[in-house]
Amino acid sequence: MKSYSYTRAKLTDKVFKYIALSFTVFALGVLVVLLIDIFSKGIARINWDFFRNLPSRHAEKSGIMTALAGMLSLLFFTVIIALPIGILAGIYLQEYGKKNRLAKFIEINISNLAGVPSVIYGILGLTLFVRILKLGNSLIAGALTLSLLILPIIIVATREAIRAVPDSLREASYGVGATKWQTTSKVVFPFALGGILTGIILAVSRAIGETAPLLVIGALVYVPFIPEGPKDQFTTLPIQIFNWTSRPQAAFIVNAAAGIIVLLLITFLLNGLAIYTRNKWYKKIRY
Amino acid sequence: MFKLEARHANLWYGEKQALKDISIGIEPNTVTAFIGPSGCGKSTLLRCFNRMNDLIENTKIKGEFLMDDTDIYDMDVYELRKRVGMVFQKPNPFPKSIFDNVAYGLRIIGEKNRNAIKDKVELSLKNAALWDEVNGILNKPALSLSGGQQQRLCIARTLAIEPTVVLMDEPASSLDPISTSKIEDLIYKLKQKFTIVIVTHNMQQAARVSNKTAFFYLGELIEFDNTEKMFTDPQNQRTQNYVTGRFG
Numbered sequence: 001m002k003s004y005s006y007t008r009a010k011l012t013d014k015v016f017k018y019i020a021l022s023f024t025v026f027a028l029g030v031l032v033v034l035l036i037d038i039f040s041k042g043i044a045r046i047n048w049d050f051f052r053n054l055p056s057r058h059a060e061k062s063g064i065m066t067a068l069a070g071m072l073s074l075l076f077f078t079v080i081i082a083l084p085i086g087i088l089a090g091i092y093l094q095e096y097g098k099k100n101r102l103a104k105f106i107e108i109n110i111s112n113l114a115g116v117p118s119v120i121y122g123i124l125g126l127t128l129f130v131r132i133l134k135l136g137n138s139l140i141a142g143a144l145t146l147s148l149l150i151l152p153i154i155i156v157a158t159r160e161a162i163r164a165v166p167d168s169l170r171e172a173s174y175g176v177g178a179t180k181w182q183t184t185s186k187v188v189f190p191f192a193l194g195g196i197l198t199g200i201i202l203a204v205s206r207a208i209g210e211t212a213p214l215l216v217i218g219a220l221v222y223v224p225f226i227p228e229g230p231k232d233q234f235t236t237l238p239i240q241i242f243n244w245t246s247r248p249q250a251a252f253i254v255n256a257a258a259g260i261i262v263l264l265l266i267t268f269l270l271n272g273l274a275i276y277t278r279n280k281w282y283k284k285i286r287y
Numbered sequence: 288m289f290k291l292e293a294r295h296a297n298l299w300y301g302e303k304q305a306l307k308d309i310s311i312g313i314e315p316n317t318v319t320a321f322i323g324p325s326g327c328g329k330s331t332l333l334r335c336f337n338r339m340n341d342l343i344e345n346t347k348i349k350g351e352f353l354m355d356d357t358d359i360y361d362m363d364v365y366e367l368r369k370r371v372g373m374v375f376q377k378p379n380p381f382p383k384s385i386f387d388n389v390a391y392g393l394r395i396i397g398e399k400n401r402n403a404i405k406d407k408v409e410l411s412l413k414n415a416a417l418w419d420e421v422n423g424i425l426n427k428p429a430l431s432l433s434g435g436q437q438q439r440l441c442i443a444r445t446l447a448i449e450p451t452v453v454l455m456d457e458p459a460s461s462l463d464p465i466s467t468s469k470i471e472d473l474i475y476k477l478k479q480k481f482t483i484v485i486v487t488h489n490m491q492q493a494a495r496v497s498n499k500t501a502f503f504y505l506g507e508l509i510e511f512d513n514t515e516k517m518f519t520d521p522q523n524q525r526t527q528n529y530v531t532g533r534f535g
Contacts, residue, residue, distance in 0.1 A: 098344075099344065166379075168375060168377060168379035169379060169381060170342075171339065171342070171373075171375060171379065172375065172379045172380075172381065172441070172444070173381075173391070173395075174339065174342060174368065175337070175339070175368060175372065175373040175375070175445070176368065176369065176372065176391065176392035176395055176444065176445065176447075176448050177365045177366065177367075177368040177369035177392065177395060177396065177448065178365070178392075178395045179365055182395055186391075186395075187381060191382060
């Protein structure tokens with residue numbers, strides 16, 4: 001009896017292992033097929049001119065310069081707006097705010113906000129920034145909208161990172177007569193910075209891929225100029241790709257594939273940077 | 288005159304009463320040991336003297352706590368903690384360099400003069416009997432030191448701000464016997480300059496290092512007397528049972 005159930009348990013163990021393996025292979029397989037498809041179509045299209053050219057009616061002459069410039073300026077403004085607010089809010093909620101029912105309520109809501117579909121943020125941005133604040137379909141309106149989108153992510157990441165700071169370090173600081181601010185700025189924040197940075201980079205790489213909220217607030221599909229200030233109109237790489245894929249000509253599909261490769265590489269780089277930062281930091285502060 | 292004094296101290300964590308009407312006086316330049324089984328309130332009382340319990344939410348404190356006959360609640364809490372230093376159970380150096388750990392308190396109190404900081408760091412490390420081991424590697428991370436060295440570093444960090452009282456909450460409980468004996472030698476030496484209160488689970492340690500010993504049980508101060516008397520001729524039956532290892 002005993003040996004029977006043991007054999008059975010071993011069998012279950014094996015079966016489960018292979019089921020898990022097959023699902024992993026399936027998921028990775030789909031990804032690989034997609035990547036091969038994209039790369040085989042687009043890689044030949046990537047050259048210096050592709051980065052340097054303005055969008056055009058002619059697929060071969062089209063480039064991603066305005067989309068790339070628009071995306072980078074958009075990210076720049078988004079980070080400038082969302083970073084200080086998100087980090088300070090996270091520090092306040094975790095380190096200063098009282099842990100009462102209201103705090104719990106706010107915490108749950110912030111986590112929920114991180115899961116709200118991005119198009120909802122687009123509608124909010126359209127009403128608030130484009131219409132009420134009369135910013136129009138400008139870079140700054142887009143940046144404000146994306147800031148709302150990534151704020152919850154930054155706040156949650158900041159809180160998590162600060163929560164991970166051992167109380168023994170706070171006690172050590174208070175023990176020599178440090179104030180709350182001295183403790184927070186000299187001990188807690190530097191210790192948590194690695195986690196906060198990781199969260200920020202992940203938030204930015206989320207913002208990079210966003211198309212829906214920007215389309216809602218009226219980001220243009222065709223922009224023949226580089227934005228020169230926050231009030232200028234703009235387009236971004238995902239929107240450019242979206243535009244190209246909706247064209248009937250095969251040459252534009254090639255452009256789209258090439259654009260996707262560029263976008264993938266940027267996202268990949270950012271995620272890699274996030275992992276590198278985290279590992280480097282944790283090595284430094286490990287006990 | 289007492290250096291530290293508690294009068295009718297009562298403390299609650301939420302609903303749970305951790306200290307029950309404790310009155311005790313600590314004489315200057317002595318080592319006082321707080322002993323007793325886990326949860327008896329000895330660490331809690333220790334943390335009252337530098338108001339560390341203020342950091343724990345839902346804590347209610349009644350009674351008087353005095354330092355040099357001044358109510359510590361009439362003092363600025365940061366000023367109090369500079370004068371009443373604390374060493375914790377687990378070594379808790381900051382993830383900074385050895386030098387920056389000791390200099391931390393000095394920079395907190397606004398010391399800007401680099402040479403003054405350097406001199407005080409060296410002096411503190413010497414007072415904490417760590418200088419010979421870290422001289423020349425002051426820029427190395429504090430976390431690369433051994434557990435015993437880390438604890439002496441924490442003591443140096445506390446001494447650097449020149450307190451008059453040092454509270455030690457089981458400072459050797461996570462250390463090996465050799466590191467422990469180094470800490471004990473250190474306590475013996477520090478007694479000349481500081482008033483020391485040490486919480487310990489280790490009876491032999493209390494007997495070795497302290498002048499006076501207080502025995503706590505379930506939040507009450509059962510007996511407080513000269514260490515020698517506490518260990519050889521305790522007046523209370525429970526004290527006798529505890530120091531002879533019959534319970535606890």
